[in-house]
Amino acid sequence: MARPPGKALRQVFGEVLSELAGRDARLLVLDGDVASSTGAELFEAQHPERFLQMGIAEQNMLGVAAGLATVGFVPVISAFACFAVGRAFDSIRVLVAQPALNVKIAGGYVGLLTASTGKTHQMFNDVAIMRSLANVTVLAPADEAEARQAIEAMVSTDGPFYLQVAREPSPQLFGPDYRFQLGRAVRLRDGADVTLVSTGVETTRVVEAAEMLATRGVQATVLHLPTIKPIDADALVDAAIATGFVVVVEEQNVVGGLGGAVAEVLSDRHPVTVKRLGIADTYGESGSNEALLDKYRLSASRVAEDVESLVARGSSHAADEVRATKLGRVP
Amino acid sequence: MTLTSEGTRTLEQIARQVRREVLKAVAKAKAGHIGGPLSAADILTALYFSVLNVRPEEPTWPERDRFVLSKGHSSIALYAVLALRGYFPVAELSTFDEIGSRLQGHPDMKALPGLDMSSGALGLGFSAAIGIALGAKLAHDRFRTFVMLGDGECNEGIVWEGAHVAQRYGLDNLVAIVDKNQLQQFNWRGDGPYGRRAPYTDAELRQRWAAFGWSVSEVDGHDVEAVVAALRSAREGVGQPAVIIAHTVKGKGVSFMENNFRWHSKVPTEEELAAALAELAEPVTEGAGA
Known part of the structure; x- marks a missing residue:
């Protein structure tokens, strides 16, 4: 049974963060120079002063996010999964996961479908790596309705999160009445x-x-x-x-x-x-x-x-x- | 405001006590680092006793100045300074490195109040300090952020990623101090058997930071009066982050430990401890006595 077409989760990511930032002054987006690919550009358009370009330097970006979290901000990382998790792993382990700081890591371009970028950008280990870190919640929503609520839960729940954000449009799997519950299958x-x-x-x-x-x-x-x-x-x-x-x-x-x-x-x-x-x-x-x-x-x-x-x-x-x-x- | 000569003497006295506490704690723990803590002792003393706006009795005071020891392996020197400053009892220093102790081998912000960031994986604390300073800018908070790195630590790529970002955001509320003690754990080969050369010459390190857009100054890292002055004036930079390159001696204060990379993390024997403590004893001053 074909399901109705739906938005790409990266678009949902940008839209929902933009909405949430209107209600939550703590919310920031840190970008590893991929906002036009991760959906974070939608956030920059709405909240330019809260969009922080960190350049092509993921290790430092995750460290900066940890520092921002200690002074009360909720930094959300916009990066590809391969770089956020692969390149910046030590920053995540030592500065985010061990002190359980309130950093939200969104891994874009997850899984197999990464716009023909090939094996360097196809990260098949982010779930294994991130779920092996104590204190980290790992989320992977399926469609627009679920992604919207998962992102809201991530931002409103204290502690480190890793969120998979798929690139391609996802069919609508859940109806408007769907209620996402953190930790529930x-x-x-x-x-x-x-x-x-x-x-x-x-x-x-x-x-x-x-x-x-x-x-x-x-x-x-x-x-x-x-x-x-x-x-x-x-x-x-x-x-x-x-x-x-x-x-x-x-x-x-x-x-x-x-x-x-x-x-x-x-x-x-x-x-x-x-x-x-x-x-x-x-x-x-x-x-x-x-x-x-x-x-x-x-x-x-x-x-x-x-x-x-x-x-x-x-x-x-x-x-x-x-x-x-x-x-x-x-x- | 410059220090009075009495103020200087007090800081020097505290720094000597920090060194004694470092040696006793490492000897008791039979683990830990010596060379780096001793090179950093005067700077840490100057920070906590003369520069940082902090409240030891209220370690989470939101308006406090922040300090991150990015060269986290020198933790015992920071612990000694925090204890002497009143954050926790000096007696607790004897628990350093023990299981369950708040004084972990590398600083753990979850374990010990007063630590503004966990650190120890080199370079990471520097990035976190940039985040703290950036957060202060965004929130229009007036506190300052200080971060100490080692010269060896400057090998880490993340340091230069961070240096670039701090310059981009004009973080003039951030002061980095490089404890340039000239030695790393095992070091770059120099001339002769076990000859060693510094990770960077003075010019190399100065030029690197300047090239990244930082305001660079240099100081004798064992002249507490000069260190205080450098830390205070570095706070006045506008529009760019500041770095103070502190020229120090690894193992400073104990003749047989100075400039010897083997004392990076060597544990002193009982005899060595006694000899070291004798060198660090308070000088007998005229008119002193009961």
Whole structure:
């Protein structure tokens, strides 16, 4: 089922910050010279005196943000995820995360679709890195309605945040009545065969994949995690209990991202088989959005194919295990 | 306003006590740094006892001047100064580096009231200080921000990223002090076996900061009267940030530690501690006594 077109989250980012700045005098935007790409230029147009150009120097930008936070400002970082997290990691770790300062890091150009910039700008590790930092909340909204509320929650909640901001227009997944809750997963679909867990803009593709799977006799629960940290462990456990099989789908390396987070929770609380679909421990490349989603198997149809085969193999593995147990062998 | 000779003597006395406390704390902890804290002791004393507008009894006073020790590995010298200034009991210095202590190896603003920023990963404190000064400008606050770096620390790229931004925003409420003690941890090779050369010559360091648009001055970092004067006049710059290059001696005050990079983070033996404390004892002055 095609969903109505929606705004790009970077546009929402610029618009919402501009609105919030009208109500919150503490709000500042620090830009690493990418405002025309991250959506922050919309903020500059409205609040030029609160838009601080920091130049192409991300390490210092994050340090300056920490200093601003100590004197009561709420600095929001406008940068690409690869540079905000990759280049400035030590500033984030020591000056933002350890003292739990009120700095909001928006990583633009997240995931696979980065305007054909290729592997240097495709950051598949930002979730793994940022969720490994104590004190940091990690958000990845899926569409306009959710991004709007996630940004509001980020600005109004004290402490360090990392927000993924996707570049491309995102179809509308949620209606006007949607209510984002920090730290809560959203169950978008119920099905008994498998639980699909996703986050960010990939969730919309996963929902479409679930719709395709339904026509092929596979009923999937879809769980969307707009808050990756703190993770909604209860929702994951409930879904794992209900379906017994979990597949995580994300625009991140399968090492350490949301898949890692889900595996950590379920291995602690309700061990079931967890499969991870995403960037298969490799790097990206330039290409059209369609070609990239197809090649890296993150389009709705590729996700549907892969989940279908995992479900088929998953159930045969399960049958093998039952046989092995009956025969007294360790599976 | 210049210091009276009595004021100068008082600062010198405090700085000697800071040095003694540094040595005792590091010897007790069997860890920590010596050379850098001793080179910074006079400047830190001048700052907290004669320049900074602070209230030790109210460490979060919003209008206080801010100080960031970007060369965070010299933490024990800052702790000693803060303790002597009344932020916390001097006896607590003996907990330096212990588990659970507020006096962490590198300054932790969450642990110890009075620290305006955590620091220790070199260069980062400098950036944070720029953010504090920028925030003061934006909020029209009148407090000043001071930040101390090492000359070795100036190797870090982030320092020059920050120097550029501070100049761009005309942060004349920011004063950086470079503790130019000429030695890093292991250093750049010089002539001869274990020969060492400074990270920057005087001219190189001066020219780098000037090229980045900073107002540059220089001072003997162990002449407290001159340091106070330099810190006070640097506050009067308009339209550009100021840096004071303080010429110092690593390990200053203890003859066998001075200018020896091996004392960067070496722990003194009992004998070495006794010898060092003897060198740092208060001179007997005429007419003194009970």
